[in-house]
Amino acid sequence: MDLHPFVIALIRATIPEPQLRERRLAEALRRLEAAAHPTPAASPPPVTSAVEFAELQAQHVETYEQLTRSLEHQNQLHVAAGNSAKLVLVLLAMINTLERRITDLTGEREQLCAAHADPHALRQTQQQLTRAQEQEQRAQHELLRAQEKQRQAEELAATVQAQVDQLTDELDRLRSTTTNGTTAETIPANPSAESAMTADPVGDDIDQTLARITAVNDQDNQVLQRITHDFLPDFPPEGVVRDSSPDNLITLREAAQAAAETGDQRMAVRLYTYLVDAHTRLIGHEHPDTLATRNSLARARGEAGHPTRAVARAFAELLPDYERVYGASHPDTIKTQAYLLFWRQEAASWRSRLSRFLTPR
Numbered sequence: 001m002d003l004h005p006f007v008i009a010l011i012r013a014t015i016p017e018p019q020l021r022e023r024r025l026a027e028a029l030r031r032l033e034a035a036a037h038p039t040p041a042a043s044p045p046p047v048t049s050a051v052e053f054a055e056l057q058a059q060h061v062e063t064y065e066q067l068t069r070s071l072e073h074q075n076q077l078h079v080a081a082g083n084s085a086k087l088v089l090v091l092l093a094m095i096n097t098l099e100r101r102i103t104d105l106t107g108e109r110e111q112l113c114a115a116h117a118d119p120h121a122l123r124q125t126q127q128q129l130t131r132a133q134e135q136e137q138r139a140q141h142e143l144l145r146a147q148e149k150q151r152q153a154e155e156l157a158a159t160v161q162a163q164v165d166q167l168t169d170e171l172d173r174l175r176s177t178t179t180n181g182t183t184a185e186t187i188p189a190n191p192s193a194e195s196a197m198t199a200d201p202v203g204d205d206i207d208q209t210l211a212r213i214t215a216v217n218d219q220d221n222q223v224l225q226r227i228t229h230d231f232l233p234d235f236p237p238e239g240v241v242r243d244s245s246p247d248n249l250i251t252l253r254e255a256a257q258a259a260a261e262t263g264d265q266r267m268a269v270r271l272y273t274y275l276v277d278a279h280t281r282l283i284g285h286e287h288p289d290t291l292a293t294r295n296s297l298a299r300a301r302g303e304a305g306h307p308t309r310a311v312a313r314a315f316a317e318l319l320p321d322y323e324r325v326y327g328a329s330h331p332d333t334i335k336t337q338a339y340l341l342f343w344r345q346e347a348a349s350w351r352s353r354l355s356r357f358l359t360p361r
Helices: 004-014 018-036 050-114 119-180 201-231 246-261 265-283 288-303 308-326 331-358
Strands: none
Touching: 004 018, 050 119, 050 201, 119 201, 119 265, 246 265, 246 288, 265 288, 288 308, 288 331, 308 331
């Protein structure tokens, strides 16, 4: 049955406005033509075999498990970075308190000496002063560790985020194919730390706080090492085991130097970071070998393209230690001063270029 005459008559009878009527007629005729000569339906996609479907399902499950692990790592890294940020604030306040305490105890000792006071009182004040100075050094060390852990956690978080994005895309693809076919635990107080009243209760409180800070830093360090091992299974490289024996540290240093010399600065940064942590634990923050490793780490960060202000800050933290250990006129101290000056100039130049770029013309 030909519907054309009926449709044309109906439109002409119901739409008086000429231009609108012509548009409706043209549209109606196109639809009638399409209905009379429909486009052939596309052939259905081939049916996925049972084996192929099983393989897709297995890929789906594996990708989902990888995504779940990555999300867990992401949460742990956020917690570790948050812990480190809090520790930085606590330690800065503690260092400020200790500096005031050292000043007060120094003044008290001088007054006791001038007044020829009781030797026992003088000895007790000297002991408290020595203890406060040691605590200030420990706090400075833990502050550096917390800052480093925060930086590591943020860098790893960026790597994990890229992995999450990739796995999410892959999971969406697999779903489409099959369709068509930690809160960090609070460190408990050590029951054995409870002791009898002493002559230095302030120092006791600071020691207990530092012990807890060290425990949190150690715990976050284990989290970062585990996640680093998951995402960077080649770190440390073959032949270097993850321990702190002297022989292994020599091998690790050689691997870090080789990475830096061949231009693999990112690997050099990872290896030197591990070395600094191991040296600090074994031989101390200001041992000559530790100072040399910290210097190498700062230079590797600069070569790896880390922010210029962060590199300059690393040399600024390093220079006072060189001056205490070697003296201001030692060649290594002078080299460190030169590195600090260079990276401060680089940071100032970068800020200047950024300011010019952001300034409207």
